[in-house]
Amino acid sequence: MTGDAAERDAAKRDALPGHAVTGAAVAGEAGTARDRTRAGRADGGEPNGTDAVTAQAGPAGRGRAGFRRLVRAELTKFLTVRGWTLAPAAALVTVLVGLLGTAAPGGADDGGFPRGPGGQAVNDAFFFVHRTLDGDGSITAQVGPLTGLTDPGPGGQAVPGVQPWAKAGIIVKAGPGRGSGYAAVMLTGAHGVRMQDDYTHDTAGPALAGDARRLRLVRTGEDITGYASGDGVHWTTLGTAHLPGLPRTVRAGLFVASPQAATDTGAGTGYAPAVATAEFGRPELVGGWQGNGWQGGQAGGDAGTSGSYSDTLRGGFTESAGRITVTGAGDIAPVVGGPPMGPAHTVENFLVGSFAGLLVLVVLGAVSVTAEYRRGLIRTTLAAHPGRGRVLAAKAAVLGTAAATAGLAGAALAVPLGRWRSHAAHFRDLPVTTATELRATAGTALLFALAALLALAAGVVLRRGAPAVTAVVAALVLPYLLATSGILPAGPAQWLLRLTPAAGFAIQQTVPRYPQVDGAYTPEFGYFPLPPWAGLAVLAGYTLAAGVLATVLLRRRDV
Template sequence: MVTADSALSCSPMAFRSVLWAEWVKFRTVRGWLIGLVIAVLVCVLFTYLVANGTHSGTCTGTGSTCQNGHPAVPTGPDGEAVADSYQYLSRPLSGNGTITVQVTSLTGLVSTNPTNVAPTLSATRPGLAGWAKAGLLLTPTTSQGSSYAAIMATGGHGIHFQYDYTHDQRGTVSADSARWVRLTRVGDTITGYESADGTSWQDVGAAHLSGLPATVQVGLFVTAPVTFQGETGYSTQATGSFDHVTVTGTTDGDWQSHSVGMNEADFYPTLGTGGSRSSGNGFVLTGSGDIGPAVVEGILGSDTVSSTLLLGLIVGLIVLIVIAAMFITSEYRRGLIRTTLTATPQRGRVLAAKAIVIGGIAFMIGAGAAAAAVPVGEHLLAGNGAYVFPATAATVGRIVVGCGLVTALTAVAVLALGAILRRSAGAVTAGIVVFVLPYVIGSSLSGSTATWLFRVTPAAAFSVLDVLPRSALVDYPYTLANGYYPLPAWAGLLVLAAYAAVALGAARLLLGRRDA
């Protein structure tokens, strides 16, 4: 039978009262409030110290080097880091027009020296990277990072139409067929076509390149990216042979050869100098590099908006672990838990209220500290001449919210450990061992052990700091050793949430069975 008093104790209004009571308990303890301020300050301070001590990196720009001597990383039309290196044979095209060519062969060389050793033509073997490219390219300018559209034959992926570095559409012509490709311009719309015989054509894709000038560059290009064996990268070079080159439309000027970005300071190291030459009625181009999204491999000393935040987040997390544990263990130490449970016999509600309070506070502290620390670190890195890998506002927002969720879930889990262990020292130690130590250990290891730690332990949640791009257009080992977490941010948070849920479940079970 449900009495009026028991019904009242189970009502939403009663739970709000419990929630308010727990909030009042927290805010009236001056030491905990000071601890929150300390958590924010140490996060920002350690971010400052790490960023201020970083003085090497790779700068952005359109030239081969920047004033600090570091290689430049091109920036694409949308502000993203890109690879933009290729051999180009082009001529001006005014207004609308079409260019057609047959790619008669695509061959290559692979350096037998890893990418940290200068490639030489004497240390090579025959081979072709899967994303080696040869075809037609239209661009308003040969400056690195310019907008473009291209139709190409590749070393191992068939015919592709790509534009502005991140957009890709695949054709259907077999790699074993005669590879004919065509680009047409109508206003700002560029369309790529493929053909197996040069007679029957089908479109592969189209791109709208807004703001194209009246006169653009159209022509042949060849490029070949780094290829990998395991974790080791090797520079490659590709040679494309072209025949039956035709251009319709208004063309002014002769064919001009350009080695775009192909020098020692380029994003992708080159193999040889490349070049263009006539061959019968066609042309032969040799080049190295890539046209596509940038990955971290080629950016020595690069940093991200979150790399400097990491140490500060860990130190701030330890401070919050102490506060979360004491939020409940202090009541056991002073015997006040009996008063709390007498006032609210629904023990699960007490635990839920405490979890909501500490989780909400930890979220605000974690997110606030990240929001303050990220621009500080980025500003200092840029001032020191280090290259900061571009991140969109949405990515930075995800990092800030992610840091808040990591601190909130950790605080809730440690609160549960406090309810289970009833001792501050034990709960704090257990919290650090379970929620911080796996990251420290995993960061010092390599291979499958480190990957395992970042998949199945709470360290998985640190994947919220991952801002490095992955792309199917770049063959690259996206491993932990190369700065890529094994789980996406949402999956890493789910792992941490599972730990918090198990801890809360165990705490609720023991809280109901044991005497206060």
């Protein structure tokens, strides 16, 4: 009777609504959990029922919760060993080395470089023959061929020759201050007719043969349109420059400028003051021009990239029978660094300490995993969390965050402190836009993170700290040293910075290359052949490839 009663009670329970379905579902879930546990042991997944238990919460919840636990475990491990102090040490080293290498007493402080309308460092020095324009109007002038002279120094005789980017033309200037906006059309020494505005914008014009070249600027409100003609009848529109905030009353007229000349000193390339001369036909003026005569003077204080005028080369202008001959030096263009710039520092100089900080983080990235291999702790780690790929991802998350934080803190301190020390030592620094400085600072954080993760992957692949650090230094640091030290010719050096992980250093570059400015565009002077984000992408690609290899080997090899 007792057994019959038990069977009847069980039948009643099974007959309750939904009870049979629930029971089957629970049984099915239990079976599925056991299967998942077995599968997890086979393919490196979570064992000990972890997947079986979390499976009932759904795949998304299981993945997020499990990975968060792994990250917390790795963070705890990271903070309970002395090696974590290498992260703040990297930030400190970045700042200290940057300060030590930024400046030395005895610099050349001439008030610094002016800022252009975009916030970048510019040269704004040329000989200006001008009048006042009130409101809208135009100026047209015929421009004869350029001639030039270079002064080789004391006791030497001036050498004839025109610099490739010597300029002679007509210009509308927003104001007398250095770095104020402008628009100009010009004839250059070797690059034909151009229209340029606000220092960084350059547009090539048509090829105009003969000596009858005519240039024209037309002002309409804040817009300046440039034209060129070979015969004064058929005109080509070069472009229109918009100058926000252009005042109603401006100065406009004729100008001539000539950058320094590169010379062979026997011990390398030197730079000597140079001037250019051009003859202009009688300017044709339309609109609200004021005054009856032309005034001339050196704009920008001195000759800019040509330095102070020598005794034999001076700017000036003369008028004869309506024609005006102008001689001038200097340049109106962005500053690109290199030897002609003279003593000055860039943001890249302030971040030079990041090179040392990077080495510290490479050591941290490698030993963060090789120490576990050496002490046998990796077995304990993988026994507690056998999902090997997820364990490596958790390690990468902790290490990458620590490295990025160190890079961000170091760069954020190194730049303003380096600028302060530079000024205290009477060195000029090249101003850049706020966006450019923020990109270099944040980019340093990403550079540090990627380098540390590359070292982590190398540690997993090689399992020993010294070989892992050596491999990363050889791949990341050695190409940078070879490229920027001047040991290699410019061509091979640029290819190293295109094809190796050292391309990532391009993220710190703040002074771009301008095609309308002659300069020493080589890695030796801090120029990278790839744009900043493209260079960082090359490093990211190497780091990703190394991470994939490390994940595959970690899953397949015994520990």
